[in-house]
Amino acid sequence: MADTEKSAKEATPSRLVHLKIRRQDAADKPDSKRWEEFKVPYLPNMNVISALQQVQKFPKTTDGKEVAPVCWEAVCLEEVCGACSMVINGRVRQACSALVDQLAPNGEPITIEPMSKFPVVRDLVVDRARMFNDLKRVKAWIDLDGTHELGPGPRESQEQQQERYPLSRCMTCGCCLEACPQVNDSSNFIGPAAINQVRLFNMHPSGAMHKNQRLDALMAEGGVADCGKAQNCVEVCPKEIPLVDSISVVARDTTKRLLFGWLLK
Amino acid sequence: MAAKSTIYSEGGKVRRVVVVGGGLAGLMTVIKLCEAKVPVDLLSLVPVKRSHSVCAQGGINASVNTKGEGDSPQVHLEETAYGGDFLADQPPIKGMAEAAPGIVFMLDRMGVPFNRTPEGLLDFRRFGGTLFHRTAFAGATTGQQLLYALDEQVRRFETMDVTDEHGVAIPGEKLVRKFEFWDFLSAVLDDSGTCVGCVAQDMKTMQIKSFPADAVVLATGGNGIIFGRATLSVICTGTAAASVYQQGACYANGEFIQVHPTAIPGADKLRLISESARGEGGRVWVPKDKKDARHPREIPEKDRDYFLERMYPGYGNLVPRDIASRAIFKTCFHEGRGILNSKTGKNENEVYLDLTHKDESFLRSKLAGILEIYEKFAGTDPYKNPMKVFPAVHYSMGGLWVDYEKDARGSLKTGSPRNHSTNIAGLYAVGESDFAYHGANRLGANSLLSCIYGGMATGPSVATYRKNLEKSALDLPRSIFEKAEKREQEKYEGILKMNQDKSNTENPYRLHQELGDTMLRDCTIERDNKTLDKVLEKITELDERAKNIKCPDDSPRTNQGAQFTRHFQNMLVLARVVAQGARNRDESRGAHYKPAFEKRNDADWMRTTLAMHKGVGKVEYVRQLSYTIGGKSIERTDAVDVSLVAPRERKYEQAGAASAAATGKLPDNKTQDAQKA
Missing domain, CATH: 1.10.1060.10 (Alpha-helical ferredoxin)
Known part of the structure; x- marks a missing residue:
């Protein structure tokens, strides 16, 4: 199992994934609504979840500002639990099955927003x-x-x-x-x-x-x-x-x- | 003397039981409690409909014998004990195997869309470790369908009122109150060490609150996330089990971690491809020539090595998971015969799982759910191309130690308050978070069954325990709960404040990756004592470095960073239990395999590993346990109850080896005549 891990690391080129994320600190703080941008290292077969996991490991915006990691809901990561729904590039879907290669084949920014029909709890977490x-x-x-x-x-x-x-x-x-x-x-x-x-x-x-x-x-x-x-x-x-x-x-x-x-x- | 009312406390409040976790085991426990008219508070980290049970794919075992193969609960018991390499106590397995057909029928009545035969009966398919068609299924998302069925029943109880002794509804009190997005922090123990409630945190408001309860049931699932990536959901960190272990609950057989043979490697998760793929005819192979660069479709039969069929002609692709995983590991890792990557010229750690010889509409009706996952995440069409898979951490056979009481028939005594009780009276464990039923290796499709059966046993057990209580938790001094709340509040604030003004601090997510990399590499399919010593050193190093964590988030709302830091601290505790247990056990049994000790050693090791927490970084392994429940003192040892199926060596090379009665062949006339005679 070690080898798959290693080859994933070796295959990591300098390619970066560019995320534009809609954030909000709490339901009662609409003023905190803002966009933040992150650039994280690309991994083979990467999905939006693994991109967000990279943000957790290195929570720094493209402006070099250290911020709290982005909050989102996730459970199964195989599109069967329904937790990680969000609006990605304008379309509502599960973040786990949203693959970076398909969303941004040429390193285009990927926009991520919480669903709009439910009250925001924090960042990408909404109350369903x-x-x-x-x-x-x-x-x-x-x-x-x-x-x-x-x-x-x-x-x-x-x-x-x-x-x-x-x-x-x-x-x-x-x-x-x-x-x-x-x-x-x-x-x-x-x-x-x-x-x-x-x-x-x-x-x-x-x-x-x-x-x-x-x-x-x-x-x-x-x-x-x-x-x-x-x-x-x-x-x-x-x-x-x-x-x-x-x-x-x-x-x-x-x-x-x-x-x-x-x-x- | 029992309390005056089972519904009201002395102070006139409604007495409740807390169930933590809303997967199959938790929900079934809740249903049984509600049927016994016991009000429940159900706490869950996520909306219960998103619990990890949703990921189970293949099906649920029950010896209904609709195919006329001569299957029976007795054979199910024998094959489960044999598959578990004789480490599981057998009375609970007997209870489970006998209850299984009734459980599947109950789920059928709840409306689970099980696949059907042409006559409209339940269809059954084959799974590993047996030659019988014993597994009921709903496409390839059986866990999802079962979870939804139980979730719906619990939702119905959410709308029903608690009734008093005269059957009169109590206004404003519902039978089930759900607390979703609540994280279990610890049990509340009274002066005698009895569990009288728990403390939990609301993950939206971050409020910490105690729940006084007549009993607490943990149904909090597995711990696969200590291996970094697994087939498990991200919530399966084992934090609740680790927490009560540190409060004195015994953790049993931690070293037995099931590695599933077939998963899709991924950066965030190793996604399961169910054993049902093989149950429905899937075949595992690699090219005979390791330098064969042809597309798999162009490699003819004669140039393929169906190595499982070659090595284990008796059970072929359906050998138990520990055996299949080791065979794949040997083929890829030791023989270097994994699939060739023509770009790099390297043999990858991957083998083919092939269903392309099966008819597409057949596959769609029986396996669509998993083939869809493969198509979405691997990007190739599994109906036309063999899938590429590799083993992944999947299930923890070990877990919190739980007791049972045997009846005269050698089965589980229904309603005994000892069933599923941990060694802390008032604290119960059920589902993957307990250690029972599966021994050293779990058979496929037995997990959904053990979760539901466990819930069916735990509900009545808790109801009896509660009926015998002299006093409700609500009538204890409030200070017990305030103290527990305060302790947890301080711990939480400690995490928030830790190292905030220091530089060169650690990030909990990165430390977790280090732990996962080590555990995955050195503590899974093959284990070696020198390497395990290094794993333990690594855990000690991480224990030290964890003190230097700076919580990446200081928000007063939905603080996932603080929550993860807490879970990570608990993961380190469980990782040590797993690794130290593996280090100690010098034999090979089921999922625990040491090449230096190739044989099973019943004389020294046919016993349950019992781990007790003795301070930071210290595990004590004991041979005996004692606890007091209902005024009775119970003494238990680590001896395994093998009174029903005599231990013998596992030999899956031979068909029918797992059970004397089981060849899985339809009886021909001759044997039928012989049976009549």
Whole structure:
């Protein structure tokens, strides 16, 4: 293992990676909002995370000023946990899968900003608590009788599993909310992620037993009707979840419930 | 005498248990506690949905035997004990193997999108160390799907009220309160050394606060980050385990670190390519001629060395991980036969993991998640080109020592307050942060199982412990908690102030890289006593230099620099436990391999390594442990309970060697007749 390490070091040319980072010291200090620039040594197959890790090791701006290392959220570094979402070169995505060679093949500056649709905590860290609260609002779970042994769950066709699995890969990363024009300060729109969860749970035989509760949550203010069909969500979703399909399926179901729901009461 | 109410303290507050960590083990513990109507405070470093369990790829083992191969929990037990090279106590394994089918069915009922057979049943695939199809899976992101299922159930409990003894809801008190972005600092111990809560820090406001609790459960995961880079998430620093170890908790089998055979090398992380790639037919090879510069697709079968199949015809590419990693290491490092880099003319430390002979739609339905990772991070299409991989640190079999109580059948006694208790009463450990179930080497797809089973055992165990308590933590003098808060506050301010006015100070991130480089190079696949002595010297040097760290950040908010400095201090403590344990153990067993002591030595070393902290830089290895729980004094030794599967030498060259009953072949008529007779 030593050798891979060594060859990585040997291969390090004088090439530098130029980062332009949007910083802010705390939520209640909007005045501290500023850009800072860093130049860090290039490593083969480098991603934005390893560039930020270099800043931690040598926290000095291009002006030679010693600063606190940049703060950001990261966990898995393989695009499955959803933590490291940020706006890189104007596009929201995970920093771990943002490769320097693709972003700046000729050493162009890479701009990094926090997501704008969530309150900034510090630097690139934002508060995405609303997304987790929305999962409560739409009851994104199966109402289990208990974890004691009750035998297997309902049988499922391979076809339905292949449809449900991609919907279930949503990592609550926030990219779809960031890209959605309907999610903004003057709207309560819940956003595509939670709507997709409603579709997911309403598809499951046990989940479907509580289908209407979830639809009701999305018929309230800020629900599915607020979607403006810009279709940005599906463009930015790192897991390629068919969010637009999910929205239209759920919209159809809510319409049905609105029109015929009273008949069933 | 037990306290009057299990819900209220004498002072009328709601009594709670603290669970630290929201991966599979923590969440399952929370669910079991909630079902027992025990209110929980759940602390986690990150939103629980982002816990490291999310990275598990391949699947979860359960001997459901849907393929008619004759699999059973007994065979699962035998293969797990054998795969772990007889270092794991066997009663907990028995409990786990027997519970496994029920666990997979429970997850199925929770809505996990497991892959299916044409009949709509759960599909199972093969994994290492067995010849049976025993692993249930959801694509190649099984850990993610399991974590989400448990996360959803816990979220449901977050919306439910605590009820009193008469079933009446208590307004404003939810069954689960989550504290996300909180960093565990230490346990709070009363005068008798019993754990009565913990102190943690809010990583947004940096507030330090104590949580009085009837019991504390650590489900804080592994420690791979002490090796610098690993397949683990950046949060897996082992800081919580290291912290309670310094408070007197015993750390067991620290030297047993699993190195996974197949990962993608990277500057920030070594990304896992799951064993399921081999379970679904992937083959590992290098060119027979080490100077063969052809593109792998142009190298014909006859010029390829499928070395795992050659060396271990019985299990082939699906030998256990310790064996596969050593074989790859030997091929690359000792024989210099890694893949040739035609640019440099050097043989790199890489081998091919090849799936290109499999049908693309088959691969997409079963392995898309990992192949996507390879494509994104390595930049080549694994459906058309063999992947290039090398071993990486992956899992810690060792961890906090935890007790268990055996029932008459030799399994785990459900509901015993000793199950998963550390040697500090009131402090429990579960999941990768404990040492149980896997011995010297973990079999693939047993980790998700041990996390969930561990949670299922810990919940009832804590509930019993709490029921028997004479007094709630809330009724203890407040000064105990204030003292603990003050101690942690001072420590934290110490980190902030340390060396601020000095020049020539150390940067914690750079020191961490030095530690990682040393540990990765000298304390993983092959170990040598002289080199380990140097590793220990290096750790001592880093201990010294760590005193000269200047915290790179002085901010009162989200101070990640101070947090990392604290974690790094704790990493040094655990690194010593790992390295010293490796230095002491003069034998080869499972993941611990010393060429100078090539054989397993049961006479001297079939025993659990028990490490106790004795001040900075000092580890004491003990042969006995004692602690008091529920008024009973418990004495335990380092002897391994091998009462269920007799120890024997591991021989993966032979098919079926891991279990007498296991050949994995569909029974032909003759054997069926023989069985009938």
